[in-house]
Amino acid sequence: MEESNSKQIVNPLKQQLLADFKVGVDNVIFSVDTNQNRLLALLVMRQQEPFCNCWSLPGTLVRQGESLEDAAYRTLAEKIRVKNLYLEQLYTFGGPERDPREAVNSYGVRYLSVSYFALVRFEEAQLITDGIPGIAWYPVKQVPQLAFDHQEILAYGHRRLRNKLEYSPVAFDVLPEMFTLNDLYQLYATVLGENFSDYSNFRARLLKLGFLSDTGIKVSRGAGRPASLYKFDAAAFAPFKDKPLVFI
């Protein structure tokens, strides 16, 4: 940030002119349907040009006095009601010509997208439809064509989710508060692919670490022995913060 910030100095070389930006925030919002073992992403149908009637990530343009994170929370709150959620910044996509609006009004206005990555509990999340039907959870394996470069942003978010699962306890932000060890295992298998570990070993390893507490409550899902419901004990997890590969 060393350049002069005065717009008044007109430089003959076009290159030298600073770009004026509008900054958008786009959210990649994930949740997991434990019943069907599917990883879901929240999409909205655009109601305006450009890309009208095209599915897209829920997003907004940043307003005066609003921080990037505030904007991310605002968009989220407009679409779903949740009790808990995990949110972090993903990446900033900002090349020229990533938004067709740049070409039209072309006063050098650029559109930059700061993307955020969010995890919510599927059971708790209430979609705010407001009559308009253009909002839905899509299995990440079956997302339709998306507006702008949102396909790329979603893919980036998916990669981040896979990485985060390996060392951080984000899974417990997506799972219901009480879950069976099989729910947890299925989540990992769904996101990371079937070949990351054997269920018995996964189970034994996590239990030994001691941050999963058995509530004693049993649930029966059809046939088979009923499973115990476990809770994540955040305090007991503390020593494992910053340790890599806790969950393999």
Place this chain on the structure above:
Amino acid sequence: MEESNSKQIVNPLKQQLLADFKVGVDNVIFSVDTNQNRLLALLVMRQQEPFCNCWSLPGTLVRQGESLEDAAYRTLAEKIRVKNLYLEQLYTFGGPERDPREAVNSYGVRYLSVSYFALVRFEEAQLITDGIPGIAWYPVKQVPQLAFDHQEILAYGHRRLRNKLEYSPVAFDVLPEMFTLNDLYQLYATVLGENFSDYSNFRARLLKLGFLSDTGIKVSRGAGRPASLYKFDAAAFAPFKDKPLVFI
């Protein structure tokens, strides 16, 4: 990105007005002095207000038609000449009031900083001083007060470097092309802290993986047996891409 992008519609609620942004790029540039085992960051002395005569990360404002990455490369090229470098986006800092200029001209212009993280080889990097003495490598343990929120950005970059060292071969972008195994070990020890592994084990493990090739050339650093110079074999490393904790 769903809002109307027309500036003309004046909304009585100030909140509803979109913010206009200038976007800056700030680079956290690291290198390692293998002779003194020090991790260094490149700082520049600001020549303008605000924060004139204050040390800061090298940065620039993004120009028309320029991508974020282009801007990052441009700043870098203005400060140092390097043959190879590693560059990736770090994080976007964008709260209101992070830049004092927002208060002054206060037409709702916001300053947003997209930070980039770069690694260069200390030996190859030629600082471009151009008479002005305000550019220097600082040991990260001894950086002075920095302008804006650059302290925070630097800390963030340092954390990223530590993480990247564990699974990606970025070390070889900071080390000279040929290095001793001790250079490599010292780099890890310097960045990760002295207690990450024992030298013998570190050495044995990496050699077994087979992507370090012995050039046969020996160097003597004072007393003791001369050490072999090794090279990083990028092709041989390929199978370890995406594998976590290759370097522990």
Place this chain on the structure above:
DNA sequence: ACAAAAGTGTTTTTTATACACCCATGC
């Protein structure tokens, strides 16, 4: 000769992996 740094090997402990097997329930 001896200190200093490079490089090798050995032993112990811990962790990963692959299963086999027992347990509790629905039908």
Place this chain on the structure above:
DNA sequence: GCATGGGTGTATAAAAAACACTTTTGT
């Protein structure tokens, strides 16, 4: 009873961690 999913244990292989030892140089 038996299929189904939950839950426990064991045997083997691999890797991490600790550290003793050998080699080659400068002084």
